Each structure stands twice: as C-alpha cells, then as structure tokens.
Amino acid sequence: MRIAVDAMGGDKGPRATVAGAASAVIEDPQIDIQLFGPKALLEDEISRLPRPLVAAASHLHLCDAPDVIAADMRASQALRSGGRSSMARMLESVAAGDAAVGVSPGNTGALMALSRRALGMVPGVPRPAISTAIPTRDDGRCYLLDLGANVDVSAERLVDFALMGDIMARHVDGLVAPRIALLNVGVESTKGSAVVQDADAMLRQQPGLNYLGFIEGDGVFAGEADVVVCDGFVGNVLLKASEGLAKMLVRRVQATFEAHWGSRLVGLLARPALKRLKSELDPVRYNGASLLGLAGIVIKSHGSCDAQGFHYALRRASQEVRRDLPSRLHAELDHRRLARTRTR
Amino acid sequence: MRIAVDAMGGDKGPRATVAGAASAVIEDPQIDIQLFGPKALLEDEISRLPRPLVAAASHLHLCDAPDVIAADMRASQALRSGGRSSMARMLESVAAGDAAVGVSPGNTGALMALSRRALGMVPGVPRPAISTAIPTRDDGRCYLLDLGANVDVSAERLVDFALMGDIMARHVDGLVAPRIALLNVGVESTKGSAVVQDADAMLRQQPGLNYLGFIEGDGVFAGEADVVVCDGFVGNVLLKASEGLAKMLVRRVQATFEAHWGSRLVGLLARPALKRLKSELDPVRYNGASLLGLAGIVIKSHGSCDAQGFHYALRRASQEVRRDLPSRLHAELDHRRLARTRTR
Numbered sequence: 194m195r196i197a198v199d200a201m202g203g204d205k206g207p208r209a210t211v212a213g214a215a216s217a218v219i220e221d222p223q224i225d226i227q228l229f230g231p232k233a234l235l236e237d238e239i240s241r242l243p244r245p246l247v248a249a250a251s252h253l254h255l256c257d258a259p260d261v262i263a264a265d266m267r268a269s270q271a272l273r274s275g276g277r278s279s280m281a282r283m284l285e286s287v288a289a290g291d292a293a294v295g296v297s298p299g300n301t302g303a304l305m306a307l308s309r310r311a312l313g314m315v316p317g318v319p320r321p322a323i324s325t326a327i328p329t330r331d332d333g334r335c336y337l338l339d340l341g342a343n344v345d346v347s348a349e350r351l352v353d354f355a356l357m358g359d360i361m362a363r364h365v366d367g368l369v370a371p372r373i374a375l376l377n378v379g380v381e382s383t384k385g386s387a388v389v390q391d392a393d394a395m396l397r398q399q400p401g402l403n404y405l406g407f408i409e410g411d412g413v414f415a416g417e418a419d420v421v422v423c424d425g426f427v428g429n430v431l432l433k434a435s436e437g438l439a440k441m442l443v444r445r446v447q448a449t450f451e452a453h454w455g456s457r458l459v460g461l462l463a464r465p466a467l468k469r470l471k472s473e474l475d476p477v478r479y480n481g482a483s484l485l486g487l488a489g490i491v492i493k494s495h496g497s498c499d500a501q502g503f504h505y506a507l508r509r510a511s512q513e514v515r516r517d518l519p520s521r522l523h524a525e526l527d528h529r530r531l532a533r534t535r536t537r
Numbered sequence: 538m539r540i541a542v543d544a545m546g547g548d549k550g551p552r553a554t555v556a557g558a559a560s561a562v563i564e565d566p567q568i569d570i571q572l573f574g575p576k577a578l579l580e581d582e583i584s585r586l587p588r589p590l591v592a593a594a595s596h597l598h599l600c601d602a603p604d605v606i607a608a609d610m611r612a613s614q615a616l617r618s619g620g621r622s623s624m625a626r627m628l629e630s631v632a633a634g635d636a637a638v639g640v641s642p643g644n645t646g647a648l649m650a651l652s653r654r655a656l657g658m659v660p661g662v663p664r665p666a667i668s669t670a671i672p673t674r675d676d677g678r679c680y681l682l683d684l685g686a687n688v689d690v691s692a693e694r695l696v697d698f699a700l701m702g703d704i705m706a707r708h709v710d711g712l713v714a715p716r717i718a719l720l721n722v723g724v725e726s727t728k729g730s731a732v733v734q735d736a737d738a739m740l741r742q743q744p745g746l747n748y749l750g751f752i753e754g755d756g757v758f759a760g761e762a763d764v765v766v767c768d769g770f771v772g773n774v775l776l777k778a779s780e781g782l783a784k785m786l787v788r789r790v791q792a793t794f795e796a797h798w799g800s801r802l803v804g805l806l807a808r809p810a811l812k813r814l815k816s817e818l819d820p821v822r823y824n825g826a827s828l829l830g831l832a833g834i835v836i837k838s839h840g841s842c843d844a845q846g847f848h849y850a851l852r853r854a855s856q857e858v859r860r861d862l863p864s865r866l867h868a869e870l871d872h873r874r875l876a877r878t879r880t881r
Contacts, residue, residue, distance in 0.1 A: 381609055409773075410780075414781035432754065437757060439786065441674040
C-alpha cells in the first residue's frame with residue numbers, strides 16, 4: 194500500500210510528519226510512503242531520524258514540491274496558485290492511482306477544495322464532509338460530522354452526513370447497526386431549528402438506518418450514539434471547545450493534586466497516573482479526520498500534532514484503504530438513490 | 538430584598554429548592570423568600586429541613602399554587618393553561634413588584650414565554666437571551682450567550698447579545714472593559730456563515746465596545762474573552778457537551794487513579810483531592826442563568842441541581858437585583874439607539 198503524505202503545512206513543520214511516517218512504516222512494513230515537500234528540507238529531516246526509525250528510510254520516497262500552502266490561504270487562492278504545492282502534488286499522486294490515499298496536516302479549506310478538484314466526488318454528494326471519532330464515557334467512540342466543511346447546510350445535507358457516517362461505522366469499524374443521532378437543543382420533536390426538524394423527518398423515512406432521533410450535547414460523550422450528525426459550524430465549535438475544556442481539566446487535575454499533597458509526593462506517586470491520564474484524554478489519540486464523499490481517500494491530520502499524532506492519522510488512512518471506503522460510499526449511496534427513484 | 542421562587546419543576550422536586558432557599562437565607566438574613574407550589578407539599582418540606590437550616594423558616598413564605606408546568610410542556614401550552622402554576626404565580630409576584638426577582642428550576646421554554654408575557658421586554662429587544670458563566674483556564678469565568686432561547690438568529694440579534702453581555706459583565710461583575718468575542722469556526726475574517734460575518738462587521742462599528750473579533754471553540758475555556766456570543770443552537774450544544782465531557786473526565790480521573798494505585802491507597806490519599814476536584818469542575822458552581830432583555834429579573838436554575846446548586850442560583854439573583862441590571866440594560870440600549878438615530 195502506498196500512502197501520499199503532504200509533509201508540509203503542519204504547525205510543527207516536516208519534522209513531525211517525516212518522523213510520524215517513519216514510525217508508521219516501522220509498525221507496518223507493508224506500507225510505502227511518498228513524502229511531498231521541498232526535497233532538500235525532507236532529505237535533511239530523514240538524515241535526522243532517531244536511530245529506531247532509521248530502518249524506515251528505504252520505505253520513504255521523496256517527491257519534490259517547492260511550494261507550501263500557508264495556513265491562512267483562502268481556498269480560492271489555493272485553487273488558483275497552489276499547483277506546485279506539496280498538498281496539490283500529494284493529491285495528484287492519489288488521483289493518478291499512484292498512491293491509495295493522501296494525508297495532510299495543512300490548511301483544511303485548501304485541502305477540501307484541492308481534493309475535490311483532484312479526485313472528484315461520489316455522485317450525488319456536492320461537497321465533502323469532515324468527520325472524526327471522539328472518545329465516549331464507556332471507552333467507546335463516536336463519529337461526529339460535519340466538523341467545519343459545511344457551515345450553512347440544508348436538511349438534505351444532514352441526511353447525507355448521516356448516511357455516510359453509517360457506512361463508515363459499518364465498514365471501517367465493523368458495527369452491525371450503528372446508532373445514528375441528530376444533534377439538537379432538546380430531544381422533544383418540537384425542539385430546534387427548521388433545518389433539523391426537516392432532517393429528522395427525512396431520516397425517519399430512511400430504510401435500514403438505525404436512527405435514534407435527536408441527541409443533546411451531553412449525549413455525545415455519554416456514548417448514546419455511534420454517529421452524531423450536525424452542521425459544520427456546530428460540529429467545529431463542539432470539537433474545539435471540547436479540546437479546550439479537556440486541556441483545562443487536565444491542568445486542574447494536576448494543580449489540585451499538587452496543592453493537596455505538595456509537589457514531592459506528586460513526583461513520587463501521581464506523575465505516572467497523570468501521564469497516563471493525559472494520554473487518555475489527548476485528542477490526538479483519535480487524530481485523522483476523514484474527508485467523506487470524495488471519490489478517493491484523503492485524511493486531514495490535526496495541524497498541531499506531533500510525530501505520534503501523525504502516525505495515528507496514517508493508521509487511520511491505511512484502515513480506510515483496506516476497507517475500501519469510497520467504493521462502499523459510492524455503491525450504497527447509489528443503491529439508496531435508485532430505491533428512492535423506484536418508489537416515486 | 539424579596540425573592541420569588543418557583544419551588545416546583547426541578548428534577549429533584551421541592552426538597553432541593555426549599556433547602557436551597559433556606560440555606561440562602563442563613564447566608565444572607567436580609568433576604569426573604571416566597572415559595573410557590575402546592576402548599577401542603579411545601580409545608581412538609583419545611584418541616585423536614587435539617588437542623589442548621591430551621592432558623593431560616595421565618596424568612597420563607599408559602600404561596601399556594603396548585604399546578605406544576607411539566608418539563609415537556611410546550612411554551613404555547615404553558616401560555617394557554619399554565620395560569621395556576623407555581624411558575625406563573627411566581628412571575629406575577631415579580632410583575633406586581635412584590636418580589637424583586639424570580640427564580641425557577643423548571644421548563645426553560647415555558648419560563649421564557651411566561652416571563653415575557655408577565656414582565657415585558659426592555660424596548661428594542663424582541664426575545665430574552667439566556668446567559669450563564671462558565672469557568673475558564675485562568676480561574677476566571679466567561680459569559681456565554683445565547684444558550685438556547687434563540688435557535689435561528691439574525692446578525693442584529695447577535696449584536697444585541699454582545700451589548701447585553703457587555704452591560705452584564707460591567708455592572709454585575711464590575712469589569713471595566715469586558716472583552717467581547719463572536720464564536721466562529723476560525724478567526725480569519727473570511728471564515729463562517731453569512732450571519733456571523735455580518736454581525737462581525739456590525740460589532741466593529743459599535744462605539745465603546747471592547748470587541749475582539751472572532752473566537753474559536755477552544756478559546757472559550759482558554760479565557761480569551763469575558764463574553765462570548767453565539768446563536769442559541771450553538772451555545773446550547775457547547776454548554777451541554779461541556780457538561781457531558783467534564784463528567785466523563787472526572788470519572789476517568791477516578792478510574793485512572795484506582796487502576797494505578799489500587800482502591801486502598803486511593804481511599805487514603807486520593808479521595809479528598811478527587812472530591813475537591815469534582816466540586817471545582819461541577820457546572821453547578823456557576824448555576825443560575827440570566828434571562829437577559831426582560832424588563833425584570835428572572836434566573837433559570839439548572840433543573841438537575843441540588844440544594845447547594847439552587848442556593849448558587851439565588852445568590853446570582855440577589856446580585857443582579859443589587860446591581861439593578863434591567864434598568865442598566867434599558868438605559869444603555871436606549872442610549873445606543875438614540876446615538877444611532879442621531880448619526881443617521
């Protein structure tokens with residue numbers, strides 16, 4: 194399996210992406226990785242790989258791309274002038290079938306726009322939706338979508354999100370009948386905006402979908418559903434606020450124990466437990482958001498993640514390739530469309 | 538100061554509200570409390586008050602109201618048939634000037650509708666906005682609004698929210714120039730829906746407002762602003778998701794320490810620290826949401842709070858009375874309206 198990696202555009206530069214790629218190869222020697230970026234820079238990073246990762250170098254292939262898409266570049270600008278960027282060239286490799294999947298830690302809006310142009314969409318889906326898994330109370334996880342790609346959406350798009358989330362949870366995670374819920378300000382049928390009310394009515398008509406109805410914000414982390422659907426504005430705010438709150442709480446846990454026992458005892462006793470806790474709460478654990486609805490596979494890594502976080506995104510990428518997600522989306526969405534046409 | 542309390546409608550029944558009222562009186566003997574609900578039930582609760590709270594009984598005045606607004610009653614139904622309810626009678630007392638403020642743990646939609654009818658609005662504000670304070674990383678707090686009263690809002694309403702939040706932070710909390718921010722999916726000026734873009738442009742034109750611009754979800758808990766403005770759908774989801782996440786994390790902290798040290802050592806060492814932590818993370822600490830824009834003061838308590846939580850809501854209520862919040866809102870919003878008219 195060949196994975197195309199945009200090595201640039203993350204907050205930590207190519208060091209994190211190159212080391213993450215190397216560690217993914219060490220874990221799974223069946224993969225080969227194309228690294229896109231300014232060649233000299235990437236060569237330098239490979240020469241700096243720590244000793245345990247050096248063996249991966251023969252699986253890392255450098256692909257020169259002189260430009261980088263800046264974090265604040267508008268999507269329209271990226272479409273016009275981003276042709277020589279590491280992101281665009283990485284996507285060309287996926288479009289040409291050279292690589293099975295592309296991964297980037299860069300500018301989300303640009304990645305969406307360039308991916309759509311390079312790979313096209315599954316028929317019937319106008320724009321990709323972004324989805325990632327978040328941890329739930331019962332040690333499970335829940336897919337949330339959309340996470341910011343679509344800020345003003347119609348009820349029809351919310352239904353698309355639900356169907357795509359269902360297909361992903363079944364085929365990538367092996368769930369038999371994923372529980373699908375629609376995020377709202379209350380669970381009663383009278384609550385919410387006109388758009389969520391319409392989407393609710395439409396979702397109840399979908400055959401074979403395990404649709405639970407509305408879910409409130411606290412239900413997301415309670416593990417009440419496997420897929421939670423909302424518009425991109427709400428999903429983006431929910432995800433980022435959760436990251437901010439988790440960070441704050443971990444700091445408070447630390448401060449509370451230090452205040453209570455003094456730093457010495459904390460050093461002896463609490464540090465290992467706190468370290469484990471931090472890694473459990475780390476949003477990077479589930480790093481790797483899927484751009485759903487593309488006619489190919491593209492994974493967006495968190496821009497601020499380190500080598501380990503980038504490694505998780507690569508793992509997610511290879512999982513989606515093995516389960517052949519875009520073909521499943523294509524076939525199942527087509528099937529539903531045909532069934533709908535027939536009943537009309 | 539007299540406070541009117543809807544003793545019914547919370548998840549824990551009148552026990553929590555009566556005990557909370559008693560404990561508020563013990564803390565501040567200058568207040569008197571009218572308790573609205575079925576008289577026999579309330580008498581029974583007063584007779585059960587624990588010994589340290591018995592002295593409060595002479596400040597608790599029972600006001601019979603036979604009906605209760607159910608948690609799932611629609612606002613329209615409450616308006617039609619809720620006249621003999623504890624919530625409606627509590628609001629009549631505020632409207633008549635008998636009590637200076639009303640507090641209820643009941644159905645939010647019904648409370649909004651009945652409050653608006655009983656008290657009217659500050660001129661120029663069409664519907665109340667709900668706001669509460671949430672804890673931030675630097676041990677500060679941040680007002681978030683709206684929290685669910687307004688799910689589909691215009692840019693003009695978002696500007697109203699910002700102005701009301703500013704007035705509240707200045708007059709109730711004594712901040713000199715509260716930092717106001719607008720919640721969005723990114724901080725760049727090109728990000729977000731048409732509504733937040735328009736609101737952003739309008740907020741930049743407001744004289745004397747310390748408007749920072751856009752803020753992302755993670756900025757809320759980072760303490761980057763004193764007032765964060767969003768529509769009621771987003772605010773409701775953010776608040777409830779945060780409560781759910783905080784609950785989940787406290788459980789994980791506990792589980793991590795138990796797994797690491799075994800339950801014995803936890804019993805000896807960690808329990809006091811965990812207990813303190815739980816209370817620090819408890820959303821009830823900031824219990825008491827303001828219904829802003831009413832021509833009177835009404836505080837919504839969390840429906841699931843206990844006596845201590847209800848006590849916090851009463852404290853919030855007396856604070857807003859002392860700072861005379863509705864008159865400040867009235868005067869300052871009028872002043873802005875006049876200034877706008879003059880410049881036209």
